[in-house]
Amino acid sequence: xxxxxxxxxxxxxATLAACACALVGNYLVLRRQSLMGDAISHAVLPGIAxxxxxxxxxxxxxxxxxxxxxxxxxxxxxxLIQSLGKVDRGAAMGVTFTTLxxxxxxxxxxxxxxxxLDADCVLHGNLEALLWFPPDNITLxxxxxxxxxxxxxxxxxxxxxxxxxxxxxxxxxxxxxxALAGALGFRPGLVNTxxxxxxxxxxxxxxxxxxxxxxxxMLICPxxxxxxxxxxxxxxxxxxxxxxxxxxxxxxxxxxxxPPLFVPDLTLNAAGMIATVSGIFVLAAAIVARIKDxxxxxxxxxxxxxxx
Amino acid sequence: xxxxxxxxxxxxLSDLWTVLTLRAGFNTTTVIVGVTLLGLASGVVGSxxxxxxxxxxxxxxxxxxxxxxxxxxxxxxxxxxNGKSLPVLLLGAAVAGLLGALMxxxxxxxxRLEEDAAIGITLSVxxxxxxxxxxxxxxxxxxxxxxxxxFIFGQTAAMLPADAKLMGALALTALxxxxxLFKELRxxxxxxxxxxxxxxxxxxxxxxLLALIVLVTVAGxxxxxxxxxxxLLIIPxxxxxxxxxxxxRMVALGAVIGAGSGYLGAAISALAPxxxxxxxxxxxxxxxxxxxxxxxxxxGALATTARAAWHRFRIATDHALENLYLAHTHDHTHPPRRxxxxxxxxxxxxxxxxxxxxxxxxxxxxxxxxxxxEGEVRVTSHTRLTPTxxxxxxxxxxxRNHLLWEEYLVTYADIARTHTDWPTDQVEHIxxxxxxxxxxxxxxxxxxxxxxxx
Numbered sequence: 128x129x130x131x132x133x134x135x136x137x138x139x140x141a142t143l144a145a146c147a148c149a150l151v152g153n154y155l156v157l158r159r160q161s162l163m164g165d166a167i168s169h170a171v172l173p174g175i176a177x178x179x180x181x182x183x184x185x186x187x188x189x190x191x192x193x194x195x196x197x198x199x200x201x202x203x204x205x206x207l208i209q210s211l212g213k214v215d216r217g218a219a220m221g222v223t224f225t226t227l228x229x230x231x232x233x234x235x236x237x238x239x240x241x242x243x244l245d246a247d248c249v250l251h252g253n254l255e256a257l258l259w260f261p262p263d264n265i266t267l268x269x270x271x272x273x274x275x276x277x278x279x280x281x282x283x284x285x286x287x288x289x290x291x292x293x294x295x296x297x298x299x300x301x302x303x304x305x306a307l308a309g310a311l312g313f314r315p316g317l318v319n320t321x322x323x324x325x326x327x328x329x330x331x332x333x334x335x336x337x338x339x340x341x342x343x344x345m346l347i348c349p350x351x352x353x354x355x356x357x358x359x360x361x362x363x364x365x366x367x368x369x370x371x372x373x374x375x376x377x378x379x380x381x382x383x384x385x386p387p388l389f390v391p392d393l394t395l396n397a398a399g400m401i402a403t404v405s406g407i408f409v410l411a412a413a414i415v416a417r418i419k420d421x422x423x424x425x426x427x428x429x430x431x432x433x434x435x
Numbered sequence: 436x437x438x439x440x441x442x443x444x445x446x447x448l449s450d451l452w453t454v455l456t457l458r459a460g461f462n463t464t465t466v467i468v469g470v471t472l473l474g475l476a477s478g479v480v481g482s483x484x485x486x487x488x489x490x491x492x493x494x495x496x497x498x499x500x501x502x503x504x505x506x507x508x509x510x511x512x513x514x515x516x517n518g519k520s521l522p523v524l525l526l527g528a529a530v531a532g533l534l535g536a537l538m539x540x541x542x543x544x545x546x547r548l549e550e551d552a553a554i555g556i557t558l559s560v561x562x563x564x565x566x567x568x569x570x571x572x573x574x575x576x577x578x579x580x581x582x583x584x585x586f587i588f589g590q591t592a593a594m595l596p597a598d599a600k601l602m603g604a605l606a607l608t609a610l611x612x613x614x615x616l617f618k619e620l621r622x623x624x625x626x627x628x629x630x631x632x633x634x635x636x637x638x639x640x641x642x643x644l645l646a647l648i649v650l651v652t653v654a655g656x657x658x659x660x661x662x663x664x665x666x667l668l669i670i671p672x673x674x675x676x677x678x679x680x681x682x683x684r685m686v687a688l689g690a691v692i693g694a695g696s697g698y699l700g701a702a703i704s705a706l707a708p709x710x711x712x713x714x715x716x717x718x719x720x721x722x723x724x725x726x727x728x729x730x731x732x733x734x735g736a737l738a739t740t741a742r743a744a745w746h747r748f749r750i751a752t753d754h755a756l757e758n759l760y761l762a763h764t765h766d767h768t769h770p771p772r773r774x775x776x777x778x779x780x781x782x783x784x785x786x787x788x789x790x791x792x793x794x795x796x797x798x799x800x801x802x803x804x805x806x807x808x809e810g811e812v813r814v815t816s817h818t819r820l821t822p823t824x825x826x827x828x829x830x831x832x833x834x835r836n837h838l839l840w841e842e843y844l845v846t847y848a849d850i851a852r853t854h855t856d857w858p859t860d861q862v863e864h865i866x867x868x869x870x871x872x873x874x875x876x877x878x879x880x881x882x883x884x885x886x887x888x889x
Contacts, residue, residue: 161554162554217490221490226724236710338566341563348560406563
């Protein structure tokens with residue numbers, strides 16, 4: 128029963144987080160907005176801290192709302208600074224997320240110690256702390272006794288799937304040709320806002336399990352690896368999901384099952400290992416892509432670039 | 436837990452004054468001086484990074500330093516050296532930072548991925564590796580990672596004077612190198628192609644800029660922390676950008692803002708032990724940035740908004756006067772359309788009323804007073820304006836210029852592009868007499884009534 132108690136919940140949480148993030152991440156990578164995920168995930172900290180201070184609890188709903196609001200503030204502030212300051216987008220993003228993150232670090236000092244949340248835990252999550260004590264005879268209904276984080280992640284995962292399925296056409300068109308999309312009446316601005324909201328939701332739901340920096344790896348690495356292997360959006364999404372699952376499961380086992388073979392009782396940080404493994408997948412995909420594309424004299428034409 | 440002392444507390448302010456005037460003990464003073472130097476150096480280096488669009492590259496470099504610190508610790512312990520020795524850890528960080536930059540470069544050059552993805556992959560994967568290594572150090576029998584964790588958020592409280600001196604020395608080196616390479620780096624930032632043409636070693640300079648970024652970042656990670664150290668490279672130059680268009684002033688101002696943020700932030704953090712120095716410094720810099728964004732005289736948000744409003748007002752009053760002139764002369768070749776003139780006239784009416792209220796001169800004629808003594812309109816009722824003689828003359832000129840411009844833009848569309856931004860009242864100054872005569876006769880031929888020149 129140790130697998131069910133110790134490993135099932137973290138595995139489920141990591142897999143759900145990786146899939147939800149990778150699904151959104153496909154569009155971030157295509158739109159050259161990967162770093163928006165970076166900015167949002169840093170900025171989530173003050174949102175969560177503020178929600179904690181206002182409600183004095185760890186209820187998931189206020190936390191999600193606070194973090195999503197912080198994510199949208201990041202997006203809006205970045206655009207504002209970019210247009211007012213006429214600085215490049217990277218710098219505008221850097222100003223926004225470092226200031227917000229610093230604010231979060233200060234706010235977190237005001238949270239009573241009785242609530243277990245500190246800056247370190249926000250950074251690299253606490254995947255291993257998810258335990259499940261299943262009832263003796265396991266039925267489908269006993270899944271409800273899984274830790275809350277798993278439920279939140281499952282909910283966000285379903286929401287992400289629903290959103291990307293319903294708006295598949297809109298997302299694709301606004302990602303590849305925002306001008307045409309606008310001319311056809313698809314409102315790229317609105318789609319972008321919705322996508323950013325979705326990214327914020329995925330980041331918030333995942334950060335509790337894997338931490339705010341490593342969630343960036345989940346957002347970017349599987350889609351980036353998939354992007355190198357195919358030019359078709361549908362294939363890329365499916366591939367990214369497969370890579371996300373492999374990353375989560377492989378990383379978790381590499382952290383918890385592999386080290387004890389060499390040093391007794393040693394386990395490593397699972398979230399960090401998942402990020403490391405996702406880097407290995409990117410490397411592998413890059414090598415495969417180079418071998419596959421070698422015979423051609425010219426490098427493969429890049430994806431139709433989304434204009435800015 | 437008690438919340439930190441509110442800043443309005445008088446003892447807090449007097450303590451702050453003690454710290455700011457560097458009388459708070461040797462340790463605190465060394466740290467404050469070191470962080471101020473760090474701010475100075477990062478303001479200079481960050482300005483070039485910002486102009487070269489390398490801001491977020493430095494973010495990935497900083498994150499890559501976590502596994503470097505951890506590896507250096509493990510290597511030192513394996514070799515029997517003190518693993519917590521700061522120079523050893525910082526050396527590891529510098530090497531890892533350069534490797535991170537190399538990794539980004541490789542992803543960018545060898546794959547189809549864009550730069551943003553390269554940065555994101557590098558920073559998250561290297562940081563993940565660092566977290567794994569830290570967890571290994573934590574759980575391995577040799578030692579604890581307690582001291583290493585401080586590199587993530589930065590901590591000045593545990594800094595020894597020797598640490599602060601090392602930080603100051605590294606920052607000073609970066610500062611001096613940045614100033615020495617000022618001309619070359621500026622050219623690189625503004626026009627790399629031109630720099631290459633005149634024989635500057637562009638690749639070497641890019642590498643030098645990278646090395647300076649690594650130097651400043653390494654200097655900063657102990658005090659400010661890996662996650663926030665790039666804020667010192669990004670925020671002060673971005674704030675300085677609002678105040679000037681000259682790169683030399685921007686670099687100088689960036690250095691001053693960086694130094695000020697470091698100085699104030701380190702002082703605040705010295706007094707409120709719960710506030711990590713990195714956060715205090717970044718929030719100080721952030722406050723300066725947002726103040727600059729609002730208040731800077733030419734590029735600030737308030738100035739920009741006021742300028743835009745003034746332009747709208749000018750255009751509206753011009754239109755109003757022109758339409759009043761048309762109505763007055765009953766020029767029915769271009770009858771003013773009500774919906775077109777309604778807004779400008781209402782706008783002008785409002786402005787005229789305001790001017791009337793603030794004007795000390797009034798003819799006292801029961802609500803029928805001039806907008807200004809030499810004004811262009813009279814407010815004759817709540818909804819009506821009557822042009823004065825001067826107003827009619829001005830309206831005639833506006834009408835004339837407007838017609839000439841329209842004709843000019845239509846006839847000479849190929850060359851008119853560069854002139855379209857000029858205000859309409861300057862047509863006689865810009866176009867020469869021959870063209871104006873030609874435009875006049877063209878308009879007359881079509882039966883358009885053109886007011887004579889003033």
